[in-house]
Amino acid sequence: DGHRRVVAYRELSGYPVIAAVATSEAAALAPVEQRARTYYTVGTLMSLAIALGCLVGAGLLVRQQRTNRRLTEQASLLDEAQDAIMVSGLDDRLTYWNRSAERVYGWAAHEVIGRPLADVLYPDDRAAVDAALASATRTRTWVGELRPRARDGRRVITQSRWTLVRDARGEPMSLLTIDTDVTDRRQLEQQFYRAQRLESIGTLAGGIAHDLNNVLQPIMLANELLYDQATDVDTRDLLAKVGESARRGAEM
Numbered sequence: 001d002g003h004r005r006v007v008a009y010r011e012l013s014g015y016p017v018i019a020a021v022a023t024s025e026a027a028a029l030a031p032v033e034q035r036a037r038t039y040y041t042v043g044t045l046m047s048l049a050i051a052l053g054c055l056v057g058a059g060l061l062v063r064q065q066r067t068n069r070r071l072t073e074q075a076s077l078l079d080e081a082q083d084a085i086m087v088s089g090l091d092d093r094l095t096y097w098n099r100s101a102e103r104v105y106g107w108a109a110h111e112v113i114g115r116p117l118a119d120v121l122y123p124d125d126r127a128a129v130d131a132a133l134a135s136a137t138r139t140r141t142w143v144g145e146l147r148p149r150a151r152d153g154r155r156v157i158t159q160s161r162w163t164l165v166r167d168a169r170g171e172p173m174s175l176l177t178i179d180t181d182v183t184d185r186r187q188l189e190q191q192f193y194r195a196q197r198l199e200s201i202g203t204l205a206g207g208i209a210h211d212l213n214n215v216l217q218p219i220m221l222a223n224e225l226l227y228d229q230a231t232d233v234d235t236r237d238l239l240a241k242v243g244e245s246a247r248r249g250a251e252m
Contacts, residue, residue: 084158084179087165090172092116092133104158104181106151117177121148136162136175148179157183220246 084104087096094117097109105121112120118129128146135142142162147155158179167173220243230236 082180084177084181086117086177086179088117088175088177090174092118092175094120095174101179104150104156104179105148122146123149132160132162133175136164137172140164145182146179155183156181157186 081098081100084101085096085098086094086101088094093114094112097107097112102108107120118126122129125147132142132144132146140163142160144160146158146160148158150156159182160180161178163176163178164172165174165176224243226239230239
C-alpha cells in the first residue's frame with residue numbers, strides 16, 4: 001500500500017531501543033555503527049593524547065628535578081666559599097645570603113631575606129651604595145672597598161665586587177655581591193705603616209744626634225784647653241759650665 005514498516009529493532013547496552021523504518025536490519029543499524037566507530041576513534045585519540053601528555057609531563061618533571069638538584073649543589077658550593085655572597089633583586093631586596101655572609105656580618109639568612117641590602121649593611125652610608133649600584137648598572141661590574149656595618153655594630157672593611165646579572169634576553173635581573181673581609185689585613189697594614197713611621201723617626205733622630213755630637217766634640221776639646229789655660233776663678237767656672245753643657249748634649 002506504499003507505507004514503510006518497522007522491519008528490524010535491537011536493544012544495545014547503554015543505548016535506547018533502536019527502531020528504524022527501513023528495508024533491512026543493516027540499514028537500520030548503520031547510523032549506530034558509524035557513531036560507535038566515531039566514539040572509538042575519539043576515545044583512542046584522547047587516550048594517546050593523555051599518554052603523550054603524561055610522557056611530556058614526566059620528562060619536564062625529571063628535568064625540573066635535575067635542575068633543582070643542580071641548583072642545590074651549586075648553593076652548597078657557594079655556602080663553602082670563604083667570601084660573603086649575596087644576591088638581591090632590582091628592588092634591592094635580598095634573595096640569597098650564604099653561610100659566609102652569616103659569619104662575617106652576624107645575620108642569619110632567614111633574618112635578612114626579603115629586606116633591602118642597604119638597610120641591612122649600609123644604614124648610614126646610602127650614598128656609597130647608590131654610587132656602587134649606579135656604576136654596576138652602567139658598566140655591569142663595580143669593584144671597590146666598602147665599610148658595611150655588622151649586626152653587632154662593628155665596621156667590617158670589605159673588598160666588594162658587584163655584578164649585574166642579566167637574563168637570556170639581556171634584561172637586568174638581579175645583583176650579585178661578593179664581599180671579601182679584609183679587616184684584619186687592613187689592621188696589619190696599619191700596624192706595619194706605623195712601625196715604618198716609628199723606624200723612620202728613629203733613624204732621623206739617630207742621624208741628628210750623630211751630627212750634633214760631631215758639632216759638640218770640637219767645642220768640648222777647645223773648652224778643656226781654655227780651662228787649663230785660664231787663671232782666674234770666674235773664667236774657670238764659666239768654662240766648666242760650658243764643658244758640662246756640651247757633654248750633656250753629646251750624651252743625648
